[in-house]
Amino acid sequence: MNPCEHSSERLNHPVRHSPRRWRACPALLPLLFLLLTRLLSFGQTYEAVSREISVFNFGTPFPSVEAISREVSVFNFGASFPSVEAVSREVSVFNFGAVFPSVEAISREVSVFNYRVPPLGFSVGSTNILGTEINQVPFTFLTLLDLTNLSLTLQADDSHLQILGVTPVSPEVVSVALGTVSSNGHPIAFTLNSGAIPATTHVLAWLNFQGITNLDSAIVPLIITHSTATRASGQVVPVATANGQVILIMTNSILVASAKPQFGITLYGLPGATYAIETTTNLALPDWQELERLFQGGPILPITGLTNTAAQQFYRTKQVGP
Amino acid sequence: MKIQIKAALILAACMAAFTSSLFAQLAIPSDGSDGALVISTDTVIDLSQAVTGNWTNNNTANVGKGIYDPNQWAVVFKYSSITIAPNATVTFLNHPTHAPVVWLVSSDATINGTISLDGQSWNAVTPNLNEPGPGGFRGGFKSQSGFGVGGGFGPGGYYGDSGSYSTYHSYGNEQIIPLIGGSGGGGWASCSGNYNGGAGGGAILIAASGTITFNGYCHANGGNGVFDGGWAFCHYQVDSFNGSGGAIKMIANQILGNGSIEAVGGSADAGSYPGRIRLEANTTSSALTLNPSTPAVLPNPLVIWPAATAPTVQVVSVSGTAAPADPKASMFGNGDDILIAQTNAVVIQLQTANFPTSGTVSVFIKPLTGAQSILPASFVSGNSGAAIWQVTTVLPLNHTVIQALAVSN
Numbered sequence: 251m252n253p254c255e256h257s258s259e260r261l262n263h264p265v266r267h268s269p270r271r272w273r274a275c276p277a278l279l280p281l282l283f284l285l286l287t288r289l290l291s292f293g294q295t296y297e298a299v300s301r302e303i304s305v306f307n308f309g310t311p312f313p314s315v316e317a318i319s320r321e322v323s324v325f326n327f328g329a330s331f332p333s334v335e336a337v338s339r340e341v342s343v344f345n346f347g348a349v350f351p352s353v354e355a356i357s358r359e360v361s362v363f364n365y366r367v368p369p370l371g372f373s374v375g376s377t378n379i380l381g382t383e384i385n386q387v388p389f390t391f392l393t394l395l396d397l398t399n400l401s402l403t404l405q406a407d408d409s410h411l412q413i414l415g416v417t418p419v420s421p422e423v424v425s426v427a428l429g430t431v432s433s434n435g436h437p438i439a440f441t442l443n444s445g446a447i448p449a450t451t452h453v454l455a456w457l458n459f460q461g462i463t464n465l466d467s468a469i470v471p472l473i474i475t476h477s478t479a480t481r482a483s484g485q486v487v488p489v490a491t492a493n494g495q496v497i498l499i500m501t502n503s504i505l506v507a508s509a510k511p512q513f514g515i516t517l518y519g520l521p522g523a524t525y526a527i528e529t530t531t532n533l534a535l536p537d538w539q540e541l542e543r544l545f546q547g548g549p550i551l552p553i554t555g556l557t558n559t560a561a562q563q564f565y566r567t568k569q570v571g572p
Numbered sequence: 573m574k575i576q577i578k579a580a581l582i583l584a585a586c587m588a589a590f591t592s593s594l595f596a597q598l599a600i601p602s603d604g605s606d607g608a609l610v611i612s613t614d615t616v617i618d619l620s621q622a623v624t625g626n627w628t629n630n631n632t633a634n635v636g637k638g639i640y641d642p643n644q645w646a647v648v649f650k651y652s653s654i655t656i657a658p659n660a661t662v663t664f665l666n667h668p669t670h671a672p673v674v675w676l677v678s679s680d681a682t683i684n685g686t687i688s689l690d691g692q693s694w695n696a697v698t699p700n701l702n703e704p705g706p707g708g709f710r711g712g713f714k715s716q717s718g719f720g721v722g723g724g725f726g727p728g729g730y731y732g733d734s735g736s737y738s739t740y741h742s743y744g745n746e747q748i749i750p751l752i753g754g755s756g757g758g759g760w761a762s763c764s765g766n767y768n769g770g771a772g773g774g775a776i777l778i779a780a781s782g783t784i785t786f787n788g789y790c791h792a793n794g795g796n797g798v799f800d801g802g803w804a805f806c807h808y809q810v811d812s813f814n815g816s817g818g819a820i821k822m823i824a825n826q827i828l829g830n831g832s833i834e835a836v837g838g839s840a841d842a843g844s845y846p847g848r849i850r851l852e853a854n855t856t857s858s859a860l861t862l863n864p865s866t867p868a869v870l871p872n873p874l875v876i877w878p879a880a881t882a883p884t885v886q887v888v889s890v891s892g893t894a895a896p897a898d899p900k901a902s903m904f905g906n907g908d909d910i911l912i913a914q915t916n917a918v919v920i921q922l923q924t925a926n927f928p929t930s931g932t933v934s935v936f937i938k939p940l941t942g943a944q945s946i947l948p949a950s951f952v953s954g955n956s957g958a959a960i961w962q963v964t965t966v967l968p969l970n971h972t973v974i975q976a977l978a979v980s981n
Contacts, residue, residue, distance in 0.1 A: 353980035355883040355927055356727050356743060356752065358645065358669075359709070359901035360974045362890050363908035364967045395907040483896035487911050 370395055370479055373492035374404065374457060374472045378518050378549055380499050384414070384460045387472065387494055391420065391454035395481055396444035400489070402477035404457070405435035410470045410498050414458040422446040426455055435475065444482045461498050467518075469504060470496045499549065503567050513558065517544070517551040517567055524571025527553060531560035543570060596825045596854065598874055600781040602676035604652030605631040606638060609675075611656040611685060619647045619667035619706055627674075640667055642898035644877055646751060647706065648674045654681035654780070656788060661686040664706050664774070668900050672707025672751045672775035672819075676876070680782040681824070683831065687788065689774030691754065691795035691815040693838065694767050700904050701725075701756075702795050705774020708753030708818050709735070711795060712769040713940050715761035723944040724769045725901075726755030727936070727977050728816055731943045733758055734843035735772050735794060735816040738864070743977065746848065746866075748821045750878045751775045754847045757797045757813030757838060767811045770795030770838040773818025773847050779876060784822055784853075786829040786860065792818030792847060793834060799841035814838025817847025817864070823871050827851055830859035883927040885978040888960070890967070891918035903940055903971040914967065922949055922961045922976050929956055931980040935963045940971040949976070 363369065375387035391400075406413060413436050416426045422443045429437035440454065457472070477489040497504055503519035519525055524545050528538040544551055556565075622638040623631070627648035631639055638649040647667050654677055656662060662685065664673060673689070675681075689705030702711035709726025723731030727743040735755035736742065744752055754772030761767070773792035778784060794815030817835035835847030846864040856868035887895045891912045899909040912918065920935060933949040949961035 353883065353928070353931070354743065354745070355885040355924065355978040356750075357885045357887055357922070357976035357978075358899050359725065360887040360890070360895045360899045360910065361901040361903050361908040362910045362912060362967060362972045362974060363903070364912050364914060364969050364972065366913065366969060368913070369907065369911065393907075394904075395911075481907075483909065485893060485896070485910065488913075 368488045368490040369393060370397070370487060371451070371490050371492070372400070372402070372454075372474065372477060374474060374494040376472075376494040376496065378497035378499065379461045380520070380549060382461050382463050384458065385496070386417070386456040386458045387496070388419075388453040389416070389455045389457060390451060392451040393447060393479075394449055395447075395479070395487065396483075397442050397447065397479050397487075398444050398482050399480040400440040400442060400477075401438065401479075402489070402491070403435040403437050403475045405471070405473040405475060406459070406496075407468070407470045409465055410462055410468050411459045411496060412462055414460055417456045417458060419453045419455050420448065422448070423455060435473075437476075459496065461496075461500075463500060465500070467500045467502045467504055468498050469506075470498055472496065503546075503569060505553075505565055505567050507565075513556060515553040515556060515565055517546065517553055518549060519546045519551065519567070519569065521546055521548050522572070523569050525551070525567045526570045527565060527567050529563060529565050531563055533564055538566065541565075545571070597781040598779075598823065598825050598871055600676050600678065600779045600823070600874075601628070601876065602650040602652075602678040602779075602781070603630060604650060604678040605635065606649045606651050607635050609636075609649070609651045609654045609656075611660045611662055614661045614663075616663050616665055617673075618665040619671070619673065620665060622647045622667060640669070640671060642669070644674075644750075645669065645671050646674045647671050648676065650676045651678070651681075653677060653679045654683065654778075656683045656685035656687070658684040658788070661688060663688045666703055666706050668902065669898065670704060670706065670708070670710075670901075672753060672777070674751065674777045674876075675779070677778070677780035677782075679780070680785070681778060681780045682785045683778075683788045683790070683829075684785075685788045687776065687790040689753070689776055689790075689792035689818055689820075691756065691771030691773050691793070691818070691838070693770050693796035694798045694812055702768045702771040702815070704756060704771035704795075704815065705753055705792050705818050707751060707775030708772030708792075708815070709755045711735075711756035711771040711797075711812070711815055712759035714759045714766035714768045714812070715941070720942045721759040721761050721766070722941050723758045723938055724756030724772075724813065724815065725938060725973055725975075726753075726772055727975065728755035728845070729758070729772070729938070731758050731938075732760065732813070734797065734813040734837060734845060735769070736837075736843075736845035737772070737816040737818070737847045738845070740843070740845050744819070744848065746850065747875065748775070748777075748819045748848050748850045749875060750882075751777050751819060751821065753792065753818035754794050754816035754835070754837075757794070757815045757842070760797070760812040762811050765811065767798040769812045770797045770815035770840065772815040773835055775819035775821075777821045777823070777876070779823040780825075782824065783826040783828060784824040786822070786827060786831040786833075786857075788831045789834070790820055790831070791834040792820050793836050794818070794838040794844070794847075796838040797840040797842050812840075813842045814840050814844050816845040819848045819850075821848075821850040821852075823852040823874070823876075825853060825871075826855040827853040827860070827868070828855070828857045830857065830861075832861040832863075834863045836863055881926050883978060883980075884925045885927065885933060885976045886923055887974050887976060888921040888923045890920050890974065901973050903973070908971060912967070915969075917964050917966045920949075920963045920965065920974060921952075922963075924954075924959045924961060924978055925957065927956060927959065927978050928980050929954070929959050931978055933961045933976055933978045936973075936975045936977065937965065937967070938973045938975070939968045940973075942968060
């Protein structure tokens with residue numbers, strides 16, 4: 251700062267600004283005063299030479315405007331340690347997200363049985379009854395499947411047989427329901443324990459029935475229809491079925507031929523009666539010839555020793571004894 | 573003085589590191605509801621006794637018998653601890669689905685005895701197929717009158733060849749996720765007789781929160797085929813083929829001890845292919861003997877099950893008949909998963925999830941008797957999230973196993 255200027259400003263502060271000449275530096279005032287005094291006192295021309303005064307207007311800054319700081323060493327190591335090397339911990343990353351590293355998927359094994367004959371057999375048996383006898387035939391069952399349900403419809407001639415019920419036998423039968431008879435027959439539904447099914451052919455249940463006497467003797471077929479089975483998985487599988495029959499004897503006898511193991515005839519008749527066995531080779535011109543007379547000791551009378559010499563041979567029987 | 577302080581600090585740091593490893597626990601999801609497994613004599617664990625359900629269920633009502641989780645295809649035991657005494661051997665009876673075994677242990681496991689998950693080798697009295705270790709696949713069928721022999725089952729099972737897993741016809745991954753065992757060897761016939769193929773080694777995961785001290789012997793080896801080179805007309809004739817090694821995986825904070833872990837193929841003089849071993853621990857003993865050899869890794873991240881977004885493929889239906897969600901692939905006993913009666917070509921439908929539609933889906937069709945075929949499935953519809961694929965082919969009569977393998981390009 252210039253002290254002269256400072257002084258000038260201080261003097262001039264409360265008053266109006268003075269002309270510039272009055273703003274000389276106060277340090278020069280004594281010299282000016284001496285010079286005026288000399289001039290006023292003698293009124294003559296004197297030569298006076300002032301001492302040389304050197305004036306150095308050094309302005310606002312100091313003479314040396316250069317400043318040099320001390321050396322300061324600066325090492326910019328930022329946020330890290332002086333050693334700028336940093337090694338992270340190892341991190342193992344296993345990306346098992348949407349796609350595996352090998353991008354591979356393996357399915358479960360599924361086994362398929364492509365069959366010609368369904369691996370599930372169900373049949374109803376055969377028998378014969380006299381008059382109003384009560385009797386039963388077996389429902390025979392064979393499967394290796396894990397079945398939980400088995401349903402079927404049994405067609406039987408209601409004019410000859412009255413279906414009484416179904417009695418479960420095998421341990422896998424949880425329950426059995428005999429539904430109301432309709433035009434299709436008798437609906438029967440088994441509920442099974444899939445884990446308790448024997449692996450061999452076995453009797454699943456008995457079908458109980460009774461003969462009806464208001465008609466004559468008859469062979470009453472027992473026909474299974476609408477049979478399906480359900481596995482534990484829910485899969486519905488078909489059932490291979492075999493039908494049965496009931497030979498109902500009222501008054502007339504019935505002959506049933508069999509071919510295996512060899513030709514033979516079985517006579518179903520009234521026990522205690524005597525029957526004549528007759529044969530012919532032409533039904534258009536019947537010429538029945540009696541072969542033999544047989545006493546029916548029981549409900550079934552096998553007739554053996556028959557020899558057929560013609561291209562076709564017909565047999566009949568009629569009761570000849572009491 | 574400074575040196576002493578420095579040494580003390582280093583010692584303290586080492587002790588801290590050691591004790592943190594010693595007492596650290598992995599977050600193994602086990603509630604211990606199957607109790608403590610203590611084996612002191614030879615024991616057979618019947619996996620078919622497991623109750624079916626979600627593996628996370630509390631199993632105190634069925635303690636010790638495990639939970640079969642169809643979604644994970646695993647029989648899961650949640651033990652509080654495991655102790656297997658020396659000279660005691662643990663073997664398994666398979667679950668009907670042949671699912672692998674998972675032992676989740678909430679504390680420590682000390683195994684000084686033997687755990688065996690070997691596939692069954694051929695023997696003269698084997699009536700049907702050789703059984704694999706749990707999680708593995710069956711060996712191929714021997715020839716029957718009127719029928720040819722069958723190939724081995726599983727993704728690495730082939731006709732007239734030994735089963736493979738981690739090499740050759742490889743499948744799966746080194747993480748062993750999902751847990752899956754080895755494949756069966758093919759059956760074969762020669763003038764000396766008909767022989768079933770060796771079955772694949774099984775698969776087991778033993779995961780303990782604390783320490784597995786393993787001084788015993790765990791093996792999941794493939795079953796042996798038959799090699800008979802001594803017959804007059806059968807010189808150097810392979811009669812059936814080996815099953816491949818299975819999978820053994822252990823996870824723990826520490827795996828200590830000097831035991832032996834083995835997952836190798838059958839030893840008949842045919843091809844013999846190894847399975848997989850995986851050890852995941854913060855500390856693993858270098859004294860363990862592993863065959864096949866495999867480096868131990870840290871259990872980071874801890875993965876027990878495949879992620880929900882993992883790729884999957886499944887057989888959906890055959891000839892319009894839906895496949896069960898939990899197939900058993902049983903060709904005996906309770907029967908097959910699907911029954912059809914078709915002499916014409918049928919459609920085999922498959923579904924993938926989380927799998928790119930540009931990938932390849934191969935369908936293995938393996939008759940019980942006869943040569944197998946591998947057919948590429950065609951993409952039908954969908955996207956990488958869920959897609960339908962199918963193959964149209966004539967299926968042979970009798971029993972056939974179908975399995976799909978999806979691999980991205």
